[in-house]
Amino acid sequence: xxxxxxxxxxxxxxxxxxxxxxxxxxxxxxxxxxxxxxxxxxxxxxxxxxxxxxxxxxxxxxxxxxxxxxxxxxxxxxxxxxxxxxxxxxxxxxxxxxxxxxxxxxxxxxxxxxxxxxxxxxxxxxxxxxxxxxxxxxxxxxxxxxxxxxxxxxxxxxxxxxxxxxxxxxxxxxxxxxxxxxxxxxxxxxxxxxxxxxxxxxxxxxxxxxxxxxxxxxxxxxxxxxxxxxxxxxxxxxxxxxxxxxxxxxxxxxxxxxxxxxxxxxxxxxxxxxxxxxxxxxxxxxxxxxxxxxxxxx
Amino acid sequence: xxxxxxxxxxxxxxxxxxxxxxxxxxxxxxxxxxxxxxxxxxxxxxxxxxxxxxxxxxxxxxxxxxxxxxxxxxxxxxxxxxxxxxxxxxxxxxxxxxxxxxxxxxxxxxxxxxxxxxxxxxxxxxxxxxxxxxxxxxxxxxxxxxxxxxxxxxxxxxxxxxxxxxxxxxxxxxxxxxxxxxxxxxxxxxxxxxxxxxxxxxxxxxxxxxxxxxxxxxxxxxxxxxxxxxxxxxxxxxxxxxxxxxxxxxxxxxxxxxxxxxxxxxxxxxxxxxxxxxxxxxxxxxxxxxxxxxxxxxxxxxxxxxxxxxxxxxxxxxxxxxxx
Numbered sequence: 001x002x003x004x005x006x007x008x009x010x011x012x013x014x015x016x017x018x019x020x021x022x023x024x025x026x027x028x029x030x031x032x033x034x035x036x037x038x039x040x041x042x043x044x045x046x047x048x049x050x051x052x053x054x055x056x057x058x059x060x061x062x063x064x065x066x067x068x069x070x071x072x073x074x075x076x077x078x079x080x081x082x083x084x085x086x087x088x089x090x091x092x093x094x095x096x097x098x099x100x101x102x103x104x105x106x107x108x109x110x111x112x113x114x115x116x117x118x119x120x121x122x123x124x125x126x127x128x129x130x131x132x133x134x135x136x137x138x139x140x141x142x143x144x145x146x147x148x149x150x151x152x153x154x155x156x157x158x159x160x161x162x163x164x165x166x167x168x169x170x171x172x173x174x175x176x177x178x179x180x181x182x183x184x185x186x187x188x189x190x191x192x193x194x195x196x197x198x199x200x201x202x203x204x205x206x207x208x209x210x211x212x213x214x215x216x217x218x219x220x221x222x223x224x225x226x227x228x229x230x231x232x233x234x235x236x237x238x239x240x241x242x243x244x245x246x247x248x249x250x251x252x253x254x255x256x257x258x259x260x261x262x263x264x265x266x267x268x269x270x271x272x273x274x275x276x277x278x279x280x281x282x283x284x285x286x287x288x289x290x291x292x293x294x295x296x297x298x
Numbered sequence: 299x300x301x302x303x304x305x306x307x308x309x310x311x312x313x314x315x316x317x318x319x320x321x322x323x324x325x326x327x328x329x330x331x332x333x334x335x336x337x338x339x340x341x342x343x344x345x346x347x348x349x350x351x352x353x354x355x356x357x358x359x360x361x362x363x364x365x366x367x368x369x370x371x372x373x374x375x376x377x378x379x380x381x382x383x384x385x386x387x388x389x390x391x392x393x394x395x396x397x398x399x400x401x402x403x404x405x406x407x408x409x410x411x412x413x414x415x416x417x418x419x420x421x422x423x424x425x426x427x428x429x430x431x432x433x434x435x436x437x438x439x440x441x442x443x444x445x446x447x448x449x450x451x452x453x454x455x456x457x458x459x460x461x462x463x464x465x466x467x468x469x470x471x472x473x474x475x476x477x478x479x480x481x482x483x484x485x486x487x488x489x490x491x492x493x494x495x496x497x498x499x500x501x502x503x504x505x506x507x508x509x510x511x512x513x514x515x516x517x518x519x520x521x522x523x524x525x526x527x528x529x530x531x532x533x534x535x536x537x538x539x540x541x542x543x544x545x546x547x548x549x550x551x552x553x554x555x556x557x558x559x560x561x562x563x564x565x566x567x568x569x570x571x572x573x574x575x576x577x578x579x580x581x582x583x584x585x586x587x588x589x590x591x592x593x594x595x596x597x598x599x600x601x602x603x604x605x606x607x608x609x610x611x612x613x614x615x616x617x618x619x620x621x622x
Contacts, residue, residue, distance in 0.1 A: 058613050065615075234615025259612065 019049045019195065021056060021219060022202035024063030025212015031055045036220065038195060041106025049195045052218035057187065057228040060216035061235055064158045064185040067213030072155045072183035080130030082209045083181060087123040089208040090201070094120075097169060097197055104168045104194035118275060119170040126177035129283065133182055137284060141291070148294040153287040155183035156263055160229035162222060162242030168194035170274045172201065175241055178282035180214055187216045187235070189226060189242060195219040222249070230256035237263035237286050244271045307551060314515055317468035324467055324512060330503035330539055339534040342578055343571045352570070356605045357395055359569040359597075360387060362587045364422055364558065366401040366595050368429075368526065377406045381413025383620055388602050391609070397598065398587040399452060403428070404441060407448040422492070423450035426477060429496075429525035431456035435473060442480040445489075452490040453481050456525060457509065459499045467512060474516035492520035492558055497536045498528040506536050510543035520556035526593060531561025534575060541579040557584065560593025566604040569597060 019038075020027040029035075032053035038046045052060075071079070090097065094116060102112035134153055141149040159179045164171035168191050179186045190198035202217045218225050222242060230238055230253040238257050243250040250267035257264050265285050313323035347355055365384045367376060381400055388394035399420035400410050410421045423445035427433035433441075442453055455477045461469045474493055481489040493513040497506050513521050521540055524531040537559045544555045557580070563569060569592060576584050584590050599619045606614040 061613070228613065231612035232615070233613060233618060256612075260615075260617075 019199045022217040023060045040103045049219045051220035054228045057225045060187040063213040068185045071214045076131040080127045083127035085208045089204045100196045119173040126181045146297045151289045151291040156286045157236030159184045160238040161188045165191045169197040233260045239265040240267040243267040324508040361395040363397040364399045364401045364593045365397045377409045378413045385417040404445040407450045411449040420451040422452035424454045426455040429527040439480045454492045456494045471516045478517040490519045492522045493518040494522045497523045514547045522558040524561040526561030532559035545580045556589040558591040564596040566601045
């Protein structure tokens, strides 16, 4: 008998995706070589994901710092365009996101579809804010002197984001977009048990004009990466949303963050409802106000 | 790896007797096995140095640094700031050792000398029309004498690469001998002479080996890879070849010569790889600031950050160290 290769061979081997970290625009494995098994909501095997270590966190902070100059120096209009582009590319991968979100969160396909659409819309909403934020939160200040006095928002710097543990895509987008839209760069620790949509989002970021290092993704347990991020002297702010519900851990992270006076967004008692309209709060949290006194009338 | 089989001091004396003998000697050195050399470097780079060994290595590396500023834009203020940093690299931690030397252009020697007064940190000055070395011999010697007269403890000279590459080994040899003489002080002692071979311009590993032996035969106290102005600057394979050369030279003559890789070493990780290589190639006699130096400017901050990480347990950032 002669073996004839066919296009639709029954015996074709699966080509499975290796889920890796996203650091500095590249997809490395964990420096530690460790990985862990990701299950779906019913406990069935989904994939292996990289278990990020302290050193991966350090590398990610370095990458974020390196990217900060370029990203914060880009015009707000340009940043808005780039984020909108991310939404466009996400739209093209809609089905893949739906599948991963449905498997990860254990929700029906229609619900997952709504969730993914909401995530894309959320990104478009934040993209729109890029070149409007300064007008809304900035100000010209009436002062008693011959000065034109104005306050403008500037990005805080490198922001560590502990992404929500439950909402794997909508929640993730809702915490990352407000950080980067104003020019910060982010080191994100994804949901431990639901990391797949996060890595797929990184594949979208890598192919949609977001400079490498602006968003860095660490998958794995918060216990491994969060303390390093919280105590790292080159991280300027930390969002503890992902530690919601674990008061002891969240408090320890707040204490670790004190050394260099990081801005801290405290962990909520429980994960918020991400379908609600977000408001400006998350963007404001990671801004510094610069006030300029410009002499006039001389 | 192939190493020169030259143990007789007579052979070395013959080598410097005539230009033809020198050429014969240098071309008689065994060729460098490029693949073997690079493989050896890769193996040595994979060593893992942790905890107390790492702490020791970081401190040693700091004490081996020639903290360098060689820019057209150097000011007196910048040199003073660099001296202050060299004396006390981490103001927050008195246990941090000072660097080995501050390396500057000749006209900055007086300022550096003042800035380092009483600290034990040496002043190294580049000389001989650094970095190109394209000037007449009397200008190079004058350059050297002026730096020594101003108080330079160490002189970093460049060899004439043009002469070396065109095969005029005797000319390069004579020039090093002359500069070595110009390093002499009235009291009879003399400034330490480091010979920069600019390996990035020497094209082959064989040439690096030849230039190392040439410099040592001419009386170099140190052999140094690069000016830092040419890419590639210091690389590990090149430094490995130089370490083998100083090891073999000591075996042949009993005289110990130092090694200084310079340029492009910017992380603590790299520095520790070099220290491993020193230990495994030349031996632990060379693990000493008298015999091994790093020519660097950015490296110090990374070593300090790693050191802070070891002592405090948290990663530090560039915001907490002076920019230089």
